[in-house]
Amino acid sequence: MKENGSGDKNSGRGIPGPTNPMVTPLLTDLYQFTMAYAYWKARKHAERAVFDLYFRKNPFGGEYTIFAGLEECIRFISNYKLSEEDIEFIKSSLHVPCEDGFFEYLRGINCSDVEVYAIPEGSVVFPKVPLMRVEGPIAVVQLLETPFVNLINFASLVTTNAARHRFVAGKSKTLLEFGLRRAQGPDGGMGASKYCYIGGFDATSNVAAGRLFGIPLRGTHSHAFVSSFMTLDEIKDKSLRKKASKSTCKDFVSLVQTWLNKLQKSKSLRGVFAETNQSELSAFISYALAFPDNFLALVDTYDVIRSGIPNFCAVALALNELGYKAVGIRLDSGDLAYLSCQVRKIFCCIEKEFGLSGFGKTSITASNDLNEETLDALNKQGHEVDTYGIGTYLVTCYAQAALGIVFKLVEINKQPRIKLSEDVSKVSIPCKKKIYRLYGKEGYPLVDIMTGEDEPPPKVGERILCRHPFEESKRAYVVPQHVEELLRCYSAGTSGKAREPLPPLKDIRERCIKQIEKMRPDHMRRLNPTPYKVSVSGKLYDFIHFLWLNEAPVGELQ
Amino acid sequence: MKENGSGDKNSGRGIPGPTNPMVTPLLTDLYQFTMAYAYWKARKHAERAVFDLYFRKNPFGGEYTIFAGLEECIRFISNYKLSEEDIEFIKSSLHVPCEDGFFEYLRGINCSDVEVYAIPEGSVVFPKVPLMRVEGPIAVVQLLETPFVNLINFASLVTTNAARHRFVAGKSKTLLEFGLRRAQGPDGGMGASKYCYIGGFDATSNVAAGRLFGIPLRGTHSHAFVSSFMTLDEIKDKSLRKKASKSTCKDFVSLVQTWLNKLQKSKSLRGVFAETNQSELSAFISYALAFPDNFLALVDTYDVIRSGIPNFCAVALALNELGYKAVGIRLDSGDLAYLSCQVRKIFCCIEKEFGLSGFGKTSITASNDLNEETLDALNKQGHEVDTYGIGTYLVTCYAQAALGIVFKLVEINKQPRIKLSEDVSKVSIPCKKKIYRLYGKEGYPLVDIMTGEDEPPPKVGERILCRHPFEESKRAYVVPQHVEELLRCYSAGTSGKAREPLPPLKDIRERCIKQIEKMRPDHMRRLNPTPYKVSVSGKLYDFIHFLWLNEAPVGELQ
Known part of the structure; x- marks a missing residue:
């Protein structure tokens, strides 16, 4: 050749x-x-x-x-x-x-x-x-x-x-490059996306790099999306078609609320879930209505365990009822090792209690100022993260x-x-x-x-x-x-x-x-x-x- | 407006x-x-x-x-x-x-x-x-x-x-941004040139930034230029027109050698100058023949005090005889504080011994891995540097x-x-x-x-x-x-x-x-x-x- x-x-x-x-x-x-x-x-x-x-x-x-x-x-x-x-x-x-x-x-x-x-x-x-x-x-x-x-x-x-980040994360993890905004200029960002892919990353958030280099793209929503919603009343079109079916659920919002209720009353989760933030719930439902097949929620805008996770699970269970499978959650703050383990336990509880095969394996993404050291520390502490979104330290080669x-x-x-x-x-x-x-x-x-x-x-x-x-x-x-x-x-x-x-x-x-x-x-x-x-x-x-x-x-x- | x-x-x-x-x-x-x-x-x-x-x-x-x-x-x-x-x-x-x-x-x-x-x-x-x-x-x-x-x-x-580098260097120094090659990608370099100028630098080596943004450009020659020459025989056209005159010096090489001889025998410099590197001398003469009005020599390829400085001074004095004024020297290694003081002393000696008004003020540029700390250390040690060329630490924001x-x-x-x-x-x-x-x-x-x-x-x-x-x-x-x-x-x-x-x-x-x-x-x-x-x-x-x-x-x- x-x-x-x-x-x-x-x-x-x-x-x-x-x-x-x-x-x-x-x-x-x-x-x-x-x-x-x-x-x-x-x-x-x-x-x-x-x-x-x-x-x-x-x-x-x-x-x-x-x-x-x-x-x-x-x-x-x-x-x-x-x-x-x-x-x-x-x-x-x-x-x-x-x-x-x-x-x-x-x-x-x-x-x-x-x-x-x-x-x-x-x-x-x-x-x-x-x-x-x-x-x-x-x-x-x-x-x-x-x-x-x-x-x-x-x-x-x-x-x-x-390559060093891949080495520490291990082969089984999914690595996403999220650094465009913190890169040293526009093609600091473009270069980072291209070369992190060569070095073993799986995907980037950078759309231009996706187009120019054919790198797989990933991304869902930000904190601003969550806080831009106020109440459930904002959701005008509440209908969601069932997957691979012609019938439609007319009020997806109510379906989610029903599930949230069940979760709050659940035996195995008793005491974990209480009142959740309605702005967040409204944002999650809206995102699921737009992307029922690709629902990944950022769960730390208010409180991961008390609000983000129950809201996510309610939406995920409602989606499941309509034949969709939620992708997972993203953690962007706090103690990632501890939180990911807590969240995994909750997912497993739900799998068991509601007979939802595979729910325990729902994907957990982590993305808060990660670098080689923090990945290494997570490994040592033990964690349940499946995917890492890495930005600043990766693309600017901060170290x-x-x-x-x-x-x-x-x-x-x-x-x-x-x-x-x-x-x-x-x-x-x-x-x-x-x-x-x-x-x-x-x-x-x-x-x-x-x-x-x-x-x-x-x-x-x-x-x-x-x-x-x-x-x-x-x-x-x-x-x-x-x-x-x-x-x-x-x-x-x-x-x-x-x-x-x-x-x-x-x-x-x-x-x-x-x-x-x-x-x-x-x-x-x-x-x-x-x-x-x-x-x-x-x-x-x-x-x-x-x-x-x-x-x-x-x-x-x- | x-x-x-x-x-x-x-x-x-x-x-x-x-x-x-x-x-x-x-x-x-x-x-x-x-x-x-x-x-x-x-x-x-x-x-x-x-x-x-x-x-x-x-x-x-x-x-x-x-x-x-x-x-x-x-x-x-x-x-x-x-x-x-x-x-x-x-x-x-x-x-x-x-x-x-x-x-x-x-x-x-x-x-x-x-x-x-x-x-x-x-x-x-x-x-x-x-x-x-x-x-x-x-x-x-x-x-x-x-x-x-x-x-x-x-x-x-x-x-x-x-701006921080300017603050430490002081207002009176000339600051040159030399970072293009070490910048984070092509427009890491372009951005650095533009924004270092905003932050108080005087010029850049980056030609594209000079054209695009109108930033003053600076630059002379590298170590490779010096080591690419072998002997004085390589110089084919030895003639140099006198400044603002129609007459020409037919053998500038001999004129430089004459001056080098005088320097080696000089009373006030006795013992300082010995045999110099002929590859370096050949490179300096060639550069001066191309840029008699803009002669700035990198003097550390072989040995600053024993070779680079006498070679530079010989060329500068020969140029002076033809009506040109050499710009100065660049130091790119070694103890910049000590070397700059030594070099200044030599320049002053020559001014005195040969009655060359202003030669003592010949410009000294320093350019070896400089950053805020090294500038600060130079200030504390005392130095005679007029101009700094700063690259890696500046443009990648290494700190x-x-x-x-x-x-x-x-x-x-x-x-x-x-x-x-x-x-x-x-x-x-x-x-x-x-x-x-x-x-x-x-x-x-x-x-x-x-x-x-x-x-x-x-x-x-x-x-x-x-x-x-x-x-x-x-x-x-x-x-x-x-x-x-x-x-x-x-x-x-x-x-x-x-x-x-x-x-x-x-x-x-x-x-x-x-x-x-x-x-x-x-x-x-x-x-x-x-x-x-x-x-x-x-x-x-x-x-x-x-x-x-x-x-x-x-x-x-x-």
């Missing part, structure tokens, strides 16, 4: 543009254009450069990250074109009179000579390993730095956050709002380059590289290894030395049972290589879920996870340190 | 659409549409409702917030229209067969009957006070909830963050990634509504209200007071009782010297009222800066600021508590 890009300069052009129309060639830092001019002036702009895109530290105190945002990058470069207005604006922004030839050059840039190798979107990835390797004329690749980093940073961060993706020059004109730093963790790994994931006997990935491009690949069953890129004493022999090359070609440039297709969102989500399952559990746990090893070949290690000594000035103690 | 909206249903239609084309009526939570259907089914959709948009707690441990995002909301509702495709999608998303009349109703919604009263954008605002009061048919206003909250939340949060804006029903059909909660801070303040800011003798704002809509306004020189909305014992008499009504009309609906114009970005920025200056300093300080008082009138206080008792169920201890 690979498209062949060979020979056709416009091979990427069948790919649609970025999701957000604001992602244009101007969505970059000014210095990318000032540098482009300086390269051009120095007649250096076309020199072939290789940049690695990677991060240095896993987010959220964990030991893994999910790579996401690749498709948007490929869409971006496949449609890269500076308009005349763009060029006019750049001209006016460079502050100095630049030579016209430069703008002629900008006019011609279309990224058809840029090669992008990347790890497939939705993969589990680790620090220091290039997620993308971008090769092309240096001036052009630098123009791509800011948009690429922008498109990958939040995408990978929020996908990882979603850590940024991932530090960087984009570093590793080779120019086939000359390896290194970026030094007093902080060893900030030293870049030079050379155009290949990356392999080595798997052990139990099927788990053991280590990622980077090699120079021309080195022979690690072979199954053959012992290979894996070295820490910077710490001399950290090294290990590995005999891989399976070797996976991680970087694949997503933009072939003029190389004529076959190009990977961009998979549909569901496949990316599937990959993410499977990759996480494939990891050794101790790398994935919330507390004190084991770091996954990232290494370089012996040859690359030696070269890094040769180059390092070569570039670093010799200090002089004074 | 007010536009008159009276009588013209399309009065808002001269206003352009939202900046991000992804902000459409579908950018909302699904439950807004399910509620709309339930309202419509209950024939309640046109009931007149009033919602307050407000937040409960100032962000970043501070005692103030800057309100921003209003213009985008007004643009949004002024162009509100569901397309046929939108309606088809909603139909398919509601899961149940809804009556056709509902979709006919959706087709007709255009927000021309929605009134929006708001505090002007760029104002200093406080918890519990409505930033916006939105009045209209309940089904319509609910559809606006999610996009309004989304558009205000991040805008106000990041504006406040920028607190979300503001908790809410949107609560306060009145329907002229009936006040209250939302109760076991947590007092979550109880809403009912009624359609007016808001006044009362100023004291020294010209500082003393207190914000909310009153019922029909109460007479507080009068200058007349004593008025200001009560805490929920705590009985907290109250104070105030004799205002000046009374400012805060809510102004930005969308007149069918009321015929005059509508405030939407001011240009610069005016909003100006307002923000002036409003902050007008506040009593103890409210604004970073550590232990004094809370600003927010109050209600005696009459509103009594009514809140009457309604509260009326709605709350009486508990029963068991």
Whole structure:
């Protein structure tokens, strides 16, 4: 299923543009254009450069990250074109009179000579390993730095956050992303919806994301809906057709009241239910009349146990009498562990007393400022929640709002380059590289290894030395049972290589879920996870340190 | 300068659409549409409702917030229209067969009957006070909830963050927003650029934001630019025309080398400068050849004091000889306080030794993971930085990634509504209200007071009782010297009222800066600021508590 890009300069052009129309060639830092001019002036702009895109530290105190945002990058470069207005604006922004030839050059840039190798979107990835390797004329690749980093940073961060929430919630729970209103701007919201789905969420409340990405949508009603009703007299049309029948219940309101009465007098529930809030009851009945097949009620506007639950149950029992099945309730405040257990008990009592098979399993959704910690605490306390609606902490990545993706020059004109730093963790790994994931006997990935491009690949069953890129004493022999090359070609440039297709969102989500399952559990746990090893070949290690000594000035103690 | 909206249903239609084309009526939570259907089914959709948009707690441990995002909301509702495709999608998303009349109703919604009263954008605002009061048919206003909250939340949060950074940096420093690559998605970046400018930043690196909003742009070169050069031989065209002259220096490279030699032999600098990195020197010369009038060099790729600074100074002195003035340097790592002081000393030495007037004041920019705390620490240590480039912590609001804006029903059909909660801070303040800011003798704002809509306004020189909305014992008499009504009309609906114009970005920025200056300093300080008082009138206080008792169920201890 690979498209062949060979020979056709416009091979990427069948790919649609970025999701957000604001992602244009101007969505970059000014210095990318000032540098482009300086390269051009120095007649250096076309020199072939290789940049690695990677991060240095896993987010959220964990030991893994999910790579996401690749498709948007490929869409971006496949449609890269500076308009005349763009060029006019750049001209006016460079502050100095630049030579016209430069703008002629900008006019011609279309990224058809840029090669992008990347790890497939939705993969589990680790620090220091290039997620993308971008090769092309240096001036052009630098123009791509800011948009690429922008498109990958939040995408990978929020996908990882979603995956972590899924991990704590467990496979059996339904996870809903409810964050649009608290997201960092409109497409903070759009991005969060898309990438939380990739990270393992089941649905979103965001209608635009539902339409654009085909993500399942979920949502019922808010507190305002409940408090906008005053009395039962407000309900004008009280009739409800029986399910799969032509007959109609003429007064659904009375039917609900009858059930509420029965509940209040019930033996097993005695003392639990008293007078309920009529504004709430009116709202529930109205919602059920509109959505008899999809009745899910927010029960905490006044008092969950004293008002919300009896009102819900009365409506649910009345619906049941007409052949409908209520979906469930949502709790949006209070002690969710305790309340969910209380509510489950009541549902089970009702199932028993009224012989209503399955009522005990009525769905309970919880949605009040949830995050990894609160999910974990709920698990420890014991709870009866089936579905979580998660917003703020998920979509803004509140626990850590940024991932530090960087984009570093590793080779120019086939000359390896290194970026030094007093902080060893900030030293870049030079050379155009290949990356392999080595798997052990139990099927788990053991280590990622980077090699120079021309080195022979690690072979199954053959012992290979894996070295820490910077710490001399950290090294290990590995005999891989399976070797996976991680970087694949997503933009072939003029190389004529076959190009990977961009998979549909569901496949990316599937990959993410499977990759996480494939990891050794101790790398994935919330507390004190084991770091996954990232290494370089012996040859690359030696070269890094040769180059390092070569570039670093010799200090002089004074 | 007010536009008159009276009588013209399309009065808002001269206003352009939202900046991000992804902000459409579908950018909302699904439950807004399910509620709309339930309202419509209950024939309640046109009931007149009033919602307050407000937040409960100032962000970043501070005692103030800057309100921003209003213009985008007004643009949004002024162009509100569901397309046929939108309606088809909603139909398919509601899961149940809804009556056709509902979709006919959706087709007709255009927000021309929605009134929006708001505090002007760029104002200093406080918890519990409505930033916006939105009045209209309940089904319509609910559809606006999610996009309004989304558009205000991040805008106000990041504006406040920028204002706080400005406060710590001080008025005399230049502040540059460099966050695009680390922002939460493309328009996380666009929004951050816009709102940081409002909050008091001077410029951005984001070219698209420069074009769209007219924000000044800044930027020079990166580490990759420096390391992409290898030797001086790479520089092919070595000539540089003298400034404001027809004569040309044929070998600028030699001129720089001559100066580097002089610096290495200089008496006052003896021992400071030794061999410098030639890759870096080559990059600096190339950049200067492209931008002789705008030479700002990143000096930390190899070693600031031993390589970056002598290389910069040599180029700057050569430029000076040709009539150009170098702009300065950028430090992106290391001990910024210490390095900036060292660099300043060197600049001053050179000014003295070579008689180069003004060279000591050459600009120093710092840009490594800066935030409020690091700026504060720099101030305490003493430093010589003139300009800060701030990214990650600023634009992602790393210290607190979300503001908790809410949107609560306060009145329907002229009936006040209250939302109760076991947590007092979550109880809403009912009624359609007016808001006044009362100023004291020294010209500082003393207190914000909310009153019922029909109460007479507080009068200058007349004593008025200001009560805490929920705590009985907290109250104070105030004799205002000046009374400012805060809510102004930005969308007149069918009321015929005059509508405030939407001011240009610069005016909003100006307002923000002036409003902050007008506040009593103890409210604004970073550590232990004094809370600003927010109050209600005696009459509103009594009514809140009457309604509260009326709605709350009486508990029963068991």
